[in-house]
Amino acid sequence: MTNPQNPITAEGTSRFVRTKEWNLHYNEVGADSGGPAVIMLHGSGPGATGWSNFKSNLPALGERFHVFAVDMPGWGRSDPAPLGRRDHVDAAIQFMDALGIEKAAFIGNSMGGITTLSVAIEHPDRVSHVITMGPGSGPQPRLFSPGGGLSEGMKVLVEAYRNPSAETMKRLVEVMTYDSARFGTDELAQERADAALANPEHIRNYLESFAAGRIIERWFRLEDLTRIRQPTLLIHGRDDRVVHYEHSLVLLAHIPNSRLVLLNRCGHWAQLEHAEEFNRLVTEFITNN
Numbered sequence: 001m002t003n004p005q006n007p008i009t010a011e012g013t014s015r016f017v018r019t020k021e022w023n024l025h026y027n028e029v030g031a032d033s034g035g036p037a038v039i040m041l042h043g044s045g046p047g048a049t050g051w052s053n054f055k056s057n058l059p060a061l062g063e064r065f066h067v068f069a070v071d072m073p074g075w076g077r078s079d080p081a082p083l084g085r086r087d088h089v090d091a092a093i094q095f096m097d098a099l100g101i102e103k104a105a106f107i108g109n110s111m112g113g114i115t116t117l118s119v120a121i122e123h124p125d126r127v128s129h130v131i132t133m134g135p136g137s138g139p140q141p142r143l144f145s146p147g148g149g150l151s152e153g154m155k156v157l158v159e160a161y162r163n164p165s166a167e168t169m170k171r172l173v174e175v176m177t178y179d180s181a182r183f184g185t186d187e188l189a190q191e192r193a194d195a196a197l198a199n200p201e202h203i204r205n206y207l208e209s210f211a212a213g214r215i216i217e218r219w220f221r222l223e224d225l226t227r228i229r230q231p232t233l234l235i236h237g238r239d240d241r242v243v244h245y246e247h248s249l250v251l252l253a254h255i256p257n258s259r260l261v262l263l264n265r266c267g268h269w270a271q272l273e274h275a276e277e278f279n280r281l282v283t284e285f286i287t288n289n
Helices: 048-052 060-064 086-097 110-123 154-164 167-175 186-197 200-211 246-253 274-286
Strands: 014-018 023-029 037-041 066-072 105-110 127-133 233-236 258-264
Touching: 014 086, 023 048, 023 060, 023 086, 037 086, 048 066, 048 105, 048 186, 060 066, 060 274, 066 086, 066 274, 086 110, 086 200, 105 110, 110 127, 127 274, 154 167, 154 186, 154 200, 167 186, 186 200, 233 246, 233 274, 246 258
Parallel strands: 037 066, 037 105, 105 127, 127 233, 233 258
Antiparallel strands: 014 023, 023 066
């Protein structure tokens, strides 16, 4: 059990590893748990890190699993990723190789979910379980969510990159959550603003990649999803204003061994707004599948 006298902190779990091409920062918990490896991948917002996305989950998951919450290239304290080098699939495999991780369960939020699905498609022998929260399903036509252009949440996210102030970040954390009074706090907005402003090169590179339409270097094809054989858990907020839950319905229709948990009163950050339920779902899913 987590020791309240020795709480898990960002600095206490902070690590760096040099891979073939990157110096990557990550937070590690549960090394003594004896459990399987779990790699957690954050979303694309300004100031996003493995810790900021998953600090509500690391203590609980670390009791059963050996967990690595990674800052991907171009985010957090990891190396910058200029246009043309934002290949997070390869970076994830390099991370595993550098730490000697043969196979892991992958948990990905938003952009991290897209990477998780691509890793499972391209490197199936390295992935034991697939868990996503709010990833996109690609640019194909959709029935219920807007087709073409940016969602409300993505518009705010891009504006937060262009003007990473506490005021703009406040709008960002509000649009990311359903219960913004509880979860879209001034403290979280300031934390994200400080993290973004600490890495101005990440901001410049993101905006250059956004202008080129290449935030994610490689999208999977829908037909490729049918090749995913790992147990797959899709978690999505019914009230997500960044990525509509229809995207997870599309994923569910294409991934053979998949199931979807759709949460009411939940925005884009299911792992934050419904942390206890999220931690229970993930723990039971990995343990029993």
